[in-house]
Amino acid sequence: MNDAENNEIGARLERTNELLLRMLAEVAKTPSTHAIFVDAGYVYAAAGLLVAGTEDRRSFDLDAEGLIEAFIDKARTIFADSRLLRVYWYDGARRRIHTAEQQSIAELPDVKVRLGNLNANNQQKGVDSLIRTDLESLARHRAISDAALVGGDEDLVSAVEAAQGYGARVHLWGIEASDGRNQAEPLLWEVDSQRTFDLDFCRPYITRRPVTTYENEGAPPPSRDEVRFVGAQIAATWLAERGREPMAELLPGHPYLPGPVDQDLLIEAERVLQRSLRGHAVLRRALRDGFWQHLQSQY
Numbered sequence: 574m575n576d577a578e579n580n581e582i583g584a585r586l587e588r589t590n591e592l593l594l595r596m597l598a599e600v601a602k603t604p605s606t607h608a609i610f611v612d613a614g615y616v617y618a619a620a621g622l623l624v625a626g627t628e629d630r631r632s633f634d635l636d637a638e639g640l641i642e643a644f645i646d647k648a649r650t651i652f653a654d655s656r657l658l659r660v661y662w663y664d665g666a667r668r669r670i671h672t673a674e675q676q677s678i679a680e681l682p683d684v685k686v687r688l689g690n691l692n693a694n695n696q697q698k699g700v701d702s703l704i705r706t707d708l709e710s711l712a713r714h715r716a717i718s719d720a721a722l723v724g725g726d727e728d729l730v731s732a733v734e735a736a737q738g739y740g741a742r743v744h745l746w747g748i749e750a751s752d753g754r755n756q757a758e759p760l761l762w763e764v765d766s767q768r769t770f771d772l773d774f775c776r777p778y779i780t781r782r783p784v785t786t787y788e789n790e791g792a793p794p795p796s797r798d799e800v801r802f803v804g805a806q807i808a809a810t811w812l813a814e815r816g817r818e819p820m821a822e823l824l825p826g827h828p829y830l831p832g833p834v835d836q837d838l839l840i841e842a843e844r845v846l847q848r849s850l851r852g853h854a855v856l857r858r859a860l861r862d863g864f865w866q867h868l869q870s871q872y
Contacts, residue, residue, distance in 0.1 A: 725756035804863025
């Protein structure tokens with residue numbers, strides 16, 4: 574190899590080194606980015622149980638805006654040299670149609686609401702897969718360097734592994750459990766760090782709703798036939814609103830209704846009758862009988 578060729582190779586190496594140095598300088602100037610992924614179902618259940626003593630959303634109000642701002646502030650402290658991409662809020666809704674509450678959350682700055690389905694048992698469907706899709710996509714495109722995941726379901730393990738596979742760090746945030754744990758151990762094992770929010774942190778964002786009183790409370794209780802008819806009415810309404818397939822999922826459980834559905838049925842019946850059925854075991858059985866009778870007659 575002659576001197577001219579050596580000089581040319583040396584010049585190419587210099588240009589390559591200069592290009593690498595410029596690229597490294599640009600990377601050094603690019604700030605780290607983090608995002609917060611919130612499983613709303615977990616937050617409602619865990620925070621509601623901790624503060625209000627119940628997982629039932631209808632028994633308390635959650636100041637979602639205040640809680641989201643608290644999560645953002647906490648992330649700002651933990652990831653001091655990082656900027657927030659956005660907060661992802663995952664929840665369930667029938668036919669993926671936003672409720673009024675979910676609409677107000679979606680209107681908040683830097684917040685993206687993502688909805689899975691809500692079946693007849695009031696169980697979320699598809700939320701975990703949405704979290705995995707977002708986590709994996711953002712990590713793959715280097716859009717985030719850190720992810721704060723607020724949740725506890727073991728099904729989220731695959732989402733954590735996917736994001737970590739692309740170099741992102743995943744930090745699990747949880748809410749203090751009054752007894753035992755409310756986050757799956759396999760999930761705790763996989764994440765890069767863990768943090769738990771206690772009662773004092775959660776208390777400002779949960780308000781217990783007052784017990785409903787009705788105008789007819791002092792009147793004689795309705796008859797079993799009247800309550801049974803109301804149960805059938807509610808079954809017919811739910812069939813029209815929720816669809817046949819979700820309601821058919823209840824049939825194998827006869828004569829028992831899942832807890833959330835039984836609670837929905839009770840609340841709706843009390844609204845129609847304008848009186849409480851709490852403490853009236855015979856009338857509550859009549860309500861379920863009417864509900865089941867109409868539901869089974871449609872299949």
